[in-house]
Each structure stands twice: as C-alpha cells, then as structure tokens.
Amino acid sequence: MNTKPMNTKPMSTDLDVEVLDPRHDPEPAYWAALRARAGLRADWAWDMLGTSAWLARLPLLVAVLHRAGAPVGVATGTYSGLPYHPKRFVPVRGGPLVGVWHVRAPASSALPGWWLDDGLTVRDVLRCRPAIGRGCAGVLLRQVGPEDLAVLPARARLVRPTEPTWTLPVHDVGDVTEWIGGLRRKRRAHLRATWRETNDDQRIVVDVATASTTDPAEVAHLLRHNENKYHGRFSPLPTAAGYLGALMRRDDVLTVTYRDRDTSALLAVGVTLDHPRWPMPRYWSMLPVERGGVRNAYFHHLTVLVDWAIGNGKQGLLLGKGKSEVKESLGAVPTEQSAVLVVR
Amino acid sequence: MGTSLSTVLWQLTYRAVVRSAFATVPFYREHWALDGRTDPVLVPGRTGRHGGAVDAATVLARRADLVPLAGGEAVVDPLRGLGAVLRRVEPLRTGTLVAVFGADSAPVDLPRGVRGWAVRPDDDVDAVLAQARGPVVAVGPDKQLQLLPDRPHLRRVPLRELDELDRGPHGLLVHPVLGVLAGLADCGRWHVDRTALYLRETDAGLAGTVLRQRSPRLVDTLLGDERVRLSACPRHRGPVLTPGLAR
Incomplete structure (x- = not known):
C-alpha cells in the first residue's frame, strides 16, 4: 500500500486518512482494485485524475480512508479558496491560503465525489478536512442526497438544494421502440420522427464505437461550440484534447459520432463513460444546424444510447443535471440533491 | 548567439x-x-x-x-509577421502597395501609409497594377510572381521555405505554423525578426516561439528541418538562419 507519512494523519477512530495529489504522487498500488470495487468510472483512473489536476484552476486532492491498512473509502475534490485566478491554471506547488475542500466527482458536477464501504457514512468524509491544508476551514459536499444529509452534523452547516440529477432506467424495456412507445405523446412522435429521419439521412454516417477510434483533437474542437454557449466566469475550463485523448484511449469509454458521408467531417459527437450498470453520457456537442449540423442530433444520440444500453444489459443511463423538462419527457427520474457546507 | x-x-x-x-x-x-x-x-x-x-x-x-x-x-496565420519582416528587407515608402498572393487577408502590420492587398485568384491583377500610382511590392510563391507583367515600380519578393535557404537574392522565409521567420537582407543572410520570434536549439533542430501573439499561443514549434542553424550576422549582429550540414 502506498502511504506517505507527511500526508497521512491518524484519526481518533480506527480510520486513517491519506491525502494524495495526483499531479505529483504516483498511483497507489491499491488504486485500480479500489476503483473497480467502487464502480468508479474512467474519469477516476489515476492517470485521468493526474491530467484533470494539472488542467484545473485549483488543487485537486484525493483523500483515501484506510482501516487496518486497507482502503475503505475515497473522496476527491478541489481545495477552493483564495487567492483565485479564473484565467490561470493551478500553480505547480501550493494553492489557496484559505478555503474549503470542495468535494465532487473529478470531471462531473452531477455525481458525488466519494465512495464509502459498508459501515462508513458521508460524515466520515469530513474527517479528511484537517489533512487537506492548514487553511482549510470546512468541507463543501456536492450532490448530497436525503439519506446522506440525515447523517451530517446538524450544527455548523449550511444546506442549499441544487438541481436534481436525472437517471433514465431502461432495464425494464425490451427495445428502443418499446421505450419510445412508453413516452408521452408529443415526445413520442418527436423521437419517432427523429429516429426515422436521422437513420434514413444519406448525408450522414452515425457510428457507435469504442472512443479510441475517434480523434480527440477533432472532438475537442467540436466541444468548443457547446462550451462557448455556456461560458462564464466560474464555468468549467474548456476540455483539453490531451485530457480527452487520455480518456478516449480507455476501453470503458464510448463515442457516438455523426459524420458527413462525403467529407468525413465530424458534425456531432457524444462521449459516454461506461459502467457495469449505469453508464453516463459525459460530453456532447454538435455543429450548429446553420453550419451543417444535424437537426435533433441530441435526441437521436440519446436514443442511440438507450438502444445500446438495452442491448448491453445496463440498468439505465445517468443523464446528469440540467435540461430538466427534456429529461423528464424522456422518462428520466430526478434525484433531489443538496450542497452542504460544513465548517470546522 | x-x-x-x-x-x-x-x-x-x-x-x-x-x-x-x-x-x-x-x-x-x-x-x-x-x-x-x-x-x-x-x-x-x-x-x-x-x-x-x-x-x-x-x-x-x-x-x-x-x-x-x-x-x-x-x-493560425501562415503569413504572420509579414509586414514587420518585409519592411526590414524592402523599402516601404508611403503609397506603396503590398500585394500578397496566397493569403486569406491583407497583412495588418504594414507601416502607416502602406496599403496591403490579399490577391484572390479571380482578382484582375494586371488592372490593379496598371492603376497603381506608387511602387508595388508583390509577395508570394515564385511561380505566381513570374506571371506578373514587368513594370518599372514593381518589385518581387518570393516566399521561400526552409529547404530554399540557399536561394536569393530576395525573399521571405515562411513556416506553416510560425509564419514569416526571416527576410533575406542586403548582407545575403536570412535575418530573424527577434522582436517577434525566438528560436532555440533542440535535439530535433530549431524550435520557434512567437513572442507577441496572445492567441493562438505558439511556443517551441519545431521548424522541421534539422539542418537549419542559428548564428549571428557578422555584419549586423542580429540572429540569422543558415543552411547547415545534415546531422
């Protein structure tokens, strides 16, 4: 097991905390097994965490909980605070002088940033705070569900409801036609028309494949269209082709591509992180329709993924946050979420 | 250096x-x-x-x-820095027209009073040259410059690539990413515009950095020809590019 005396703090209980910086620390020997056991997607692979951490504004830190020398829980988050430079990457060493540990999944704001073995609760994540940094004044937990909220300390906390996350169960439908048939009338008609028209469109070629068959630079270029639409001071940084390249080389990542049949130009793309039960569409972007994009490609892409998920025996798809009305119309189910700040 | x-x-x-x-x-x-x-x-x-x-x-x-x-x-502008290098190798008086063949847009860094023109394939070049009142400096690939009619105030400045360092007597040295690297000065050497470009030796040959361009940022792009060397001009002192022996 990889333990580092400087970063490891014994706790008052039988748990030890090990804090790792994926930019500088080598992959712990237990990491691959821990990730598999916890069902953490490709963006939790150690090399992906390292790339994410280098391409972040703030230090990304991973805290591992150990019991009797074995890892029993993990949490990841950025050490967010001041000084903050929105247009600069994190310095090679050091970080905020004062701040909070902002716990969330490494490349997605839609999932919790922790996994805990049986017998542990999210309250145990709070034990990591002293090891994060001297100026760390608290822990900000994102995507806290009602059950987790109940175990957090009632005092010294601030709770704010956030957008729900949406899951689209498909385990109880036989095929994509049955799934579409179970939707409300208006969406049903729309999806049937989109499915038929896009499949019959001789101008484009739709391909579902392991992501390594797609050029990440091409995908990054296309993602800029979507990222520019939602750009703001605190919005996530643009997705770098290098990060995508490392992600897309992995076996457990999938792309749905829409290409011009004549020129092979990439018109739209979706990148999905696979999972034994709940794959997650992570990136989506398309050329605007007026510049040659495919009308309704987003809906066709989701239908393709539903078809793929049913065919591969998945429970369903994690659709993340946002576009609630659209996701509800597709049969997705919301899960209420809160952000909780616990100060020391 | x-x-x-x-x-x-x-x-x-x-x-x-x-x-x-x-x-x-x-x-x-x-x-x-x-x-x-x-x-x-x-x-x-x-x-x-x-x-x-x-x-x-x-x-x-x-x-x-x-x-x-x-x-x-x-x-990425393949003719970045054209105006700055051109003015070092050609006198650009007020009223001069700089006609650039093969560019998407006219150079933006010409001296005040000098006009730039990005020549399109369907432009009537003869008519424009006939109407030009001042000197004309035509910049572009050799083949296109040779097609131009002879006129008293027309000067031709060919664009050269790195494997043409031994050609003269005029010219601008271009690179597909870094733009205009150097101009052939009166000393017969390819002078680098060091206010805009930095060159550095690596084990894969020279690499260039555009110093004053905010976006896209171009740092340490390999020139792609390992024979090219960086040295100092004995007459003007500034950095010059010279053809070297193959490694």
Missing part, C-alpha cells in the same frame, strides 16, 4: 512567454506538465522529448487548445 544585452533580453522575453503559456494555455500546460520540458524546466524532474518542443502537425491538430483561458482566436 553570445551574451549581449539584446540576446539576454531576447531569452528573458522567451522565458516569460513559456511561463505564461504553462499557466494559461491548455496545450502547453498538459504537454509540459505530463511530459516535461527544458530551458526552463517547469515541473522538477520532467524534461520531456526535444526539450518540450512539438512538431508543426501536432500544433495544427491541437489549435483549439492553443487559445489561453482568457479566450481568443484559434486561427
């Missing part, structure tokens, strides 16, 4: 550009953080391949990641 004050300032400017690119530009951040670089080393222990320099094809493929976090253009 020696240790004159101007050379030291040139190197300091380059190092500032490197550090800024590492702090703000996704491509260099990722490449130098994960692989490393030299001169300067940014992450202790990581020195990378070719001192952190990258080939032109990779740079072009990753141009979306050459835009700093603050935003900017991702378009």
